[in-house]
Amino acid sequence: MARPSFFGLLLIAPALAMIGVLFLYPLGFSLASAFTGPDGGASLASFQKAYELYSTDILFTLFIVIVSTLLTALFSIAIAGILTLSETPWLVAVLRSLYRWPLFIPFIVAAQCMRTFLAKNGLMNNSLVALGVIEPIQATSLLDWRGIIITFVWKQVPFVTLMLAGAMASIDRATIEAGRNLGASRLRVLIELVLPQVAQTLLVGLVLSFVTMLSVLSVPMMVAGSQPTMLTVDMAFRINSYGDYATANALGVISYVIAGTVAWIYLRHNVRREAQV
C-alpha cells in the first residue's frame, strides 16, 4: 500500500507536537535551568548547591532503587520460574491467579496501604505477634528505607513477572526437557537454560522498573520520614517551599544521569549480544 509519506507525517504530527511541547520542551527547559547560574551565564552553581544540601539523599536514592531492582529481579525470576517449571499444577494455577494483583494498584494506594501495614503497630507486626512469631518488644517500624523498598518491590514484581512468564512460556520447551532428561535439577535448568534465553525481556522489565522507581513521588513522601529521602521528594520540596527551580532542575538532571547510566548499560549489553550472535 504505497502512499505518499507526507500524509503519514501529517497524521502523526499532532502526536509529535504533544510530545514536543509537553515533554521535549520541558526537558530542554530543565537542562537549561540546571546549567544556568544566578547571573544568567552557564555555571554549575545549582549542582553545587544540590550537592551541598542533598548529597546524602542522592546516595540514598541510588541505594534504594538499585536494591529494589535487584530484589524485584530475584522474586520475579523465582515466581516466573515456578510458573514455568513447577510440576504441581494446582500450585501454578493458584500462583498465577495471585501474583498479578498489585499490578494495577496505583502507587499512591500502595503507599497508603504500606503506611499502616508496616508501622510498628501496623497490621503486619500485629499479625506476627498474634501468631507468636515475634515478641511485642521486637516489633519495629519499617517506615523508612525498608518500607520504600518493600513498596517498590511489591508493586514492580508482578509487572516484571508478567513479562518474564510470557517470555518463558514462549521459549522452546525442548530445551527444558532436554536439561531435565540429563538430570539437571529444576533450579539448574532455570539458571543455566531458561534465564539466558529470557535475559533480554528481564533486562527490559528491570530498566523500566528502575526508571519508574526514580519517578515516583507518592511512595517516599508517604511511607518514610523526610530524612534522608529520595530525590523526587527533595525536588518537590524545593519547588513548593522556595520556588527554587534551579536546584530542583539540577536534582532532576542528576536523576536523568542515573537513569541514563542504566539505559546505557542495557544498550551496551544489547550491542555486545548482537555482536556475538
Next chain:
Amino acid sequence: MRKALYAAGFAALLFTSTASAQTLNVATAGDQNMVDYIKDYLGPLFEKQHPGVKVVAVGTGPGDGGSQKIYEKLEAQNKAGAPADFDVVVIHQKAAGTMVQENLLKKYRDSLPTGKLVTRDTATNSLGTDVSGYVMPMFHSQTAIAYNPDLIKEVPNSYVELRDWVKKNPKQFGYNGIKGGMSGVAFVTGWVAAFSGDAAKLEKGPYDAAEKAAWDKALADLKEFNKNVVITPGNAGTLDMLNRGEIAMGPVWVDMFYTWKAEGKLPPNMRLKLVSPGMPGQPMYYAVPAKTAQDKLATEFIALATSPEVQADGIVKRFNWYPGIDAKNLEGKLDQAVWNQLFADIPPDALSANGKSFPIGPYFNDILESYEKKVAN
C-alpha cells in the same frame, strides 16, 4: 461510543465548574483542619448571611510550602497584570512579610469594623516586616511537646533536659525535620534559639549575617540528637506516631493536639509540656490580594471571621486555637469551661513565659538552610 464518552465528560465538566452568581475564592495554607474550618463552618455561615454568594475554599498544603504556592500565584498574576484568582488568602507569617514587601496585598484593616479588636504585636509585625493594615490574625497557635504520661514519668522541662533524655531513651522522640509541617520547624528554631545564646536577637533583630557562624555548635548537637530520634512525615505524622505508640514524645501544634484527642485519634491520657527557654507559636493571617474583583465581599468575610462570636465559637471552641483578636473581647461569648480546657496543660503564665515567636525572616531562612546543609546532609 466515543460520542457517549465525550458527552459524559462534558457533562461532568459542567458539573464541576464553579460558575454561580457570586463566588468568593478563599485560598488557605496549612493542614486539612484549615480547609475544613472554611468548608464546614465559616463558609456556610457567610453564605447564610449573604444569599447568592458561594464560598469556595482551596487548601494549598501545610507549612510554608502552602503559603509559597499562594505567593507564587499572586506574583505570577501580578506580573501578567491579571486579577487575582483568590479573593481572601490565609497565609503564614513569612509569606505575609514577602507579599507586603512586594505590594501584592491590599490595605484593609483600618476600615475593618473588627480591626481594632487586636492590639498584639503580631498584627503589625510579621517576623520583622511591618505589615500593619494588611493583615488580620486568624488565630494564634502554639507548639508544645506532647507526651504520654504512662510511658514517661519524668518529663523534661527544658531543651537541655530533653537532649539528655533522648540520649538515654533513643527512638522515643520524633519530629518532622523541616519538611512537611511547621511543628518540626518550630522545634528546630527553638533548638537554635536555646543553644546558640542570643534568642532575643533572633526574634527581634537586627539581622547580622555573621550570626550563622555561632550556630555551628548548636547544629552539630542537633545532628547528634537526630541520630536518636524518629523523623516523621509531618505535623500529622508526629501526632499519628504518638497515637500508635511508636514514639512517646514529639512537638505538636496545641490546636491539632486537642482536636485529635476530641476525635479519638489520640489516646485520652496524652499531655502537653511547653519546654523552656521557649517554643515558637505563630498567627496565621487573613489577607486580601491587591487586585481582586471581590474586595468588598472579601473584607466582609474577614470581618465575620474576626468577629468575637465567630472567634469564640469557631476558633476556640471548635478548633482549639487561641483567638486571633484579643482575648478580652471574647468575654461573655465563651463559657469558662471551654476556655479553661484550652489552658489545661499550659497555663497562661507558662504560655506568656515560654511562648515565643519565630525568628525574623532573614534569620528564619538562614536557620532552615543551615539545617539542610549541616544537619540533614
Next chain:
Amino acid sequence: MSGKSVLSPAAEDFALKRPGGAEVSRPVPARTWTLGSTLLKVLALALFAFLLFGPLANLVLWSVAERWYAPFKLPVTYGLRYWEVVFRPTGDAMSSLATSVAIACLTVVVALAVSVPAGYALARLRLPWRTGLMILFLLPQAFPSVAIYINVARVFYGLGLTGTIPGVVLVHAAHGLVYSVWIAAAAFAAVDKDLELAARNIGASPLRTFFTITLPLAAPGIMASAIFVFLESLDEFTGTFFVGVPQVTTLPLLLYNASMGGNYQIASITALILLVPSVLFMIVIERFLKADVLSKVGQ
C-alpha cells in the same frame, strides 16, 4: 534431589528478608516427604498471599474504624461514619471523583484523537525515520518524570493553565500517549492487509475502507488502550500534584491530602474507591487484549 522444589529458594528468600530476624521454618519429616513438601508449598503460598493481600486488607480495616488509638491492636469503635463523611453530596470525595472521571474521559478523547491517526501512520504508511519516531514515543518512559512535570508546571504558569482542568488533561494525555500510540500501532498492524485489499478491489475508497474495515477490526486493541489511558489518568498523582494544585483536586490528591493530614479513614476509603476501576480492568482485560495484538507491540 527429586523432592527439592524450585519453591525453596523463594521461601528461603522470604524467610531471610523478614525483619526482626524471625525465620518461618517448619521441620519436614524425612519419611512423609511428599506431604511435607506439599505443606511447605501451602505455607509458602499462604505467606505469599498474606504479603500480597495484607496491605489491601489493612485498607478495608481502616475504612471501618471510627476510633482507633494505641495501645489497641484493632479499632476501638467500628462504624461507617467515615463512609458517610466521604460520600455526602457536599463532601470533597464526590467532587474529586467527578473531577477525576471528567479529566480521565477528556484525557481518553484527546489521547485517542491523537494516537489513532499516529498509530495508523506508523503501522500502514511508509514514514521516514520510522524507528526513530517509535523511539521518540518511548522516550518519556525513559526519563524520570518529576523534573519534567516541574517544568511543565512552570510553562503552564505563564500560560495560565495551572490549576485548570485543560492543563491537567494535557499532562495526563501526554503521559498516556506513550502507551496509546504503541498499542494503536500494534492494533492496526494486526489487521489482515488482505481484507483491506479486498475492499479496495471491490471499489471502496481508502477512507471508506478505513472506517468500515480497518478501524472496526482494530477496535478491540484501541479500546484496550483507551481503558488503559483512562486508568492511568484516574490514578495519576505526580503530574496533578504540580499542575493541578490547588484548584483541581483529583481522587489521588484527595488521598494524599487525607493521608498526610493523618485522616487514615478517609484515605483508606478513597483508596478503595480508586481500586474499583483497576480491579474491574484486570478482570476484563483478557477479553480485549488478544495475543496477536500483543505480539505485534514493538514492531
